[in-house]
């Protein structure tokens with residue numbers, strides 16, 4: 311291997327003393343040259359091993375078209391050294407992209423066979439110039455020599471990459487992972503002075519705020535200067551929501567109380583994480599969730615319905631899943647379920663996800679044919695004429711900066727198909743489960759613009775961010791919300807849970823088990839209490855007028871003059887808000 315490899319190995323060895331250097335090479339001493347190239351699932355890709363002046367032996371890989379998965383094209387090598395759970399490993403490689411298009415590498419260290427347990431999965435966005443990536447990680451499993459594999463997945467659309475100087479060292483269990491150099495996961499636009507921010511806040515001001523004008527008059531209707539006027543936003547018009555469980559809404563005890571206290575303070579919309587899914591309704595019935603809906607509505611929340619049909623065999627009750635060979639019985643079951651469920655909650659839910667994840671889950675469509683989906687929307691509309699009907703899918707925004715992916719295209723086609731068929735589609739749901747590389751704010755806008763062209767509201771329905779880095783989690787949560795608020799067609803953001811004690815990905819929760827905020831939770835609170843709050847105290851001018859700009863939503867208005875006080879509430883919507891407040895003065 312070239313000079314660079316040796317240098318890297320020596321630098322890393324500097325941190326550890328003892329065993330001979332070669333003992334630590336998990337992939338053998340010359341991994342770059344001994345990687346094996348694989349292209350499958352009909353992927354079109356070619357690879358050449360070159361010797362480049364600046365980096366030594368390097369792979370050049372070209373991918374044409376869109377491979378079925380990221381692992382349809384890869385460079386691979388089995389381990390030649392055992393690793394034990396807890397060992398600290400250090401992967402280093404150099405890479406660059408050729409050409410103008412985005413290019414990615416997904417680096418993986420995993421068991422070389424079922425169940426492919428992974429210790430490392432990292433997406434790397436390449437630049438046109440050579441970049442060194444340092445990726446230290448801890449092994450999660452004991453894997454004998456040959457039992458693990460290292461893969462560089464390259465199955466991203468139309469890309470050309472070069473990879474060199476790959477080394478993977480096992481530094482053993484006694485090295486502090488944090489002491490090693492590490493290329494941070496990050497996203498473009500994260501810097502406090504990134505140019506997108508000014509544009510975002512300008513658009514937020516334009517689309518989310520409204521002029522507020524209070525004219526204070528005395529008992530005789532004459533303008534009253536010098537009155538104290540306070541305008542306090544108590545609830546955003548923009549929907550800020552979260553998934554909840556019926557159990558926590560109706561539950562007793564300190565956890566349930568703390569859960570509801572945070573919910574009441576910080577959110578204005580909810581969705582049930584599982585309680586309205588077909589199998590759950592089939593098993594548990596409607597009564598408890600009905601009570602939870604009642605409680606939520608009594609406390610001023612809007613409630614989304616999730617989900618009428620998640621069209622996979624796995625996500626329907628067992629007796630329904632058994633009807634594959636009897637399409638008419640299957641269609642009848644669906645019809646009954648739609649009418650019963652949408653009918654039961656008629657006018658009490660603001661929205662329904664009628665169909666969930668049609669890209670990956672399409673068993674019902676396969677069995678019943680393409681006209682089935684528009685038909686489900688029509689039936690849901692009959693059963694609940696008020697709810698806005700959504701189609702919902704994942705990896706639309708959370709596409710790791712990739713644009714026009716197969717998943718995005720499929721979603722676009724599905725929406726087009728529904729509209730062309732005259733289905734009463736009322737909204738576009740984008741889930742927003744982020745892992746790996748967060749999508750840059752300006753890329754979010756490109757994706758949102760593409761779907762906004764349908765003229766329907768877009769809602770982020772299931773936001774969670776699991777990135778294994780508290781600071782990144784906090785920054786991205788804040789920036790994601792800002793970016794969405796800045797897009798006029800986004801009508802709300804629902805997080806997929808907020809408390810570690812009830813979260814499908816506990817590390818993505820805002821609040822720890824003891825309800826203290828994690829950094830992302832604090833970032834959320836700071837955003838709400840800071841730039842997203844409106845609470846202004848003014849003094850009326852010579853014309854009795856106090857004017858400001860504030861977020862659309864529900865307000866509490868307090869006017870004080872000459873010892874008298876008037877307090878009222880008002881809704882500020884799409885029209886500039888102006889009101890005369892008469893105040894009785896002695």
Ligand code: XIL
Nearest residue numbers: 583584616617666667704741772814
């Ligand atoms: C998940 C729930 O969070 C889990 O508790 C449950 O075990 C499985 O479903 N996309 C969706 C949601 O539309 O319904 C899923 O919710 C998460 C992915």
